[in-house]
Amino acid sequence: MADDLLKYDRMVEGALLGVVQEALKLAASEGLPGEHHFFLTFRTQAPGVELEDSLQAQYPEEMTIILQHQFWDLFVDDDRFGVTLSFNNRPHNLVVPFAALTSFVDPSVKFGLQFNVAVEKTAPAPVPATVPQKAAPETSREATETSRSEEHTSELQSH
Amino acid sequence: MADDLLKYDRMVEGALLGVVQEALKLAASEGLPGEHHFFLTFRTQAPGVELEDSLQAQYPEEMTIILQHQFWDLFVDDDRFGVTLSFNNRPHNLVVPFAALTSFVDPSVKFGLQFNVAVEKTAPAPVPATVPQKAAPETSREATETSRSEEHTSELQSH
Numbered sequence: 001m002a003d004d005l006l007k008y009d010r011m012v013e014g015a016l017l018g019v020v021q022e023a024l025k026l027a028a029s030e031g032l033p034g035e036h037h038f039f040l041t042f043r044t045q046a047p048g049v050e051l052e053d054s055l056q057a058q059y060p061e062e063m064t065i066i067l068q069h070q071f072w073d074l075f076v077d078d079d080r081f082g083v084t085l086s087f088n089n090r091p092h093n094l095v096v097p098f099a100a101l102t103s104f105v106d107p108s109v110k111f112g113l114q115f116n117v118a119v120e121k122t123a124p125a126p127v128p129a130t131v132p133q134k135a136a137p138e139t140s141r142e143a144t145e146t147s148r149s150e151e152h153t154s155e156l157q158s159h
Numbered sequence: 160m161a162d163d164l165l166k167y168d169r170m171v172e173g174a175l176l177g178v179v180q181e182a183l184k185l186a187a188s189e190g191l192p193g194e195h196h197f198f199l200t201f202r203t204q205a206p207g208v209e210l211e212d213s214l215q216a217q218y219p220e221e222m223t224i225i226l227q228h229q230f231w232d233l234f235v236d237d238d239r240f241g242v243t244l245s246f247n248n249r250p251h252n253l254v255v256p257f258a259a260l261t262s263f264v265d266p267s268v269k270f271g272l273q274f275n276v277a278v279e280k281t282a283p284a285p286v287p288a289t290v291p292q293k294a295a296p297e298t299s300r301e302a303t304e305t306s307r308s309e310e311h312t313s314e315l316q317s318h
Contacts, residue, residue: 002194002267011181015174022170035161108161 016113020104024081027067028074035108037068046100048080052092062102065094175272179263183240186226187233194267196227205259207239211251221261224253 023038032038041064044051055063065085067074072084072091080097105112182197191197200223203210214222224244226233231243231250241254264271 001269004268004270005192006182006185006195006265006268008178008182008265008268008270011178012175015177016171018174018177019167019170023165023167026165033164036165106165106167109163109165109167110160111163111167 013115017098017101017115020101020113021076021081021098023104023106024067024074025076028076028081032067036106037066037108039103039105039107040065040067040096040101041103042096042100043102046097048095048097049100050082050093050095055087055092055094172274176257176260176274179260179272180235180240180257182263182265183226183233184235187235187240191226195265196225196267198262198264198266199224199226199255199260200262201255201259202261205256207254207256208259209241209252209254214246214251214253 020040026033027036027038041062042049044056044059044061044063051059051063065083067083070086073093074083075081079099080095082093082095084091084093086092101115103112103114179199185192186195186197200221201208203215203218203220203222210218210222224242226242229245232252233242234240238258239254239256241252243250243252245251260274262271262273
């Protein structure tokens with residue numbers, strides 16, 4: 001098979017991060033409709049993440065936040081979102097670039113997207129530029145950190 | 160399961176039509192890189208489709224065009240693209256809104272997206288607003304026109 005010079009995986013990942021952005025924008029402007037709520041998982045060490053030291057220490061790799069009943073000051077930019085959440089009865093401000101997201105799940109309708117970020121925790125060695133990176137969304141809520149270079153299948157599921 | 164008031168299916172479909180748009184824009188500005196080439200299938204009766212009468216008569220429902228070696232004047236707007244192709248040794252101009260697309264396939268890397276357009280050929284009766292429409296992309300190159308209202312699975316495959 002020919003090389004994917006157009007990098008469809010990255011195009012699809014970028015497009016689906018746009019879906020997360022759109023959902024967050026709706027939540028920011030109108031609140032969460034019906035029973036919708038979001039689980040957002042992100043890499044706490046990713047560039048641009050703003051997180052208080054206590055949370056950074058508690059979640060050195062990944063953190064999952066829930067936007068459901070108690071969240072405040074949600075804002076959504078082109079490349080990141082921010083929100084205030086309560087942890088241990090104290091408000092914490094977070095800023096998360098979309099590039100740091102590893103998954104988005106809305107359990108109310110069993111919708112999920114998984115993002116495979118450029119930085120591979122299990123593959124610290126540089127990867128040759130011609131080997132496709134994991135860059136496609138998946139449905140599983142489990143964060144799979146294995147590297148699949150030659151072949152991969154992406155799935156979206158909804159409903 | 161709760162109603163999908165956020166309509167993720169439509170968000171995902173819109174996002175993935177953006178991938179097609181991005182691929183076409185690259186082809187328009189820089190040509191098709193490497194062995195990439197596109198099969199685009201669209202509903203010839205969809206609003207906004209511009210197609211000469213002879214082709215309209217020959218393809219009364221759907222038409223698949225191939226962008227590979229011989230195409231000219233490709234342009235891409237926010238909501239449509241246009242191109243000149245040769246049929247029977249004569250140039251024909253086509254304009255296709257993205258909303259008319261039913262599939263996009265790049266055989267060079269086995270990448271495909273299928274779009275399930277709002278108009279259901281096999282379900283002419285009005286569908287209640289609360290029943291999810293087929294609106295999610297699929298990989299199969301076959302146009303499946305069956306209606307699945309309660310449950311559906313969408314898949315993307317690449318590589």
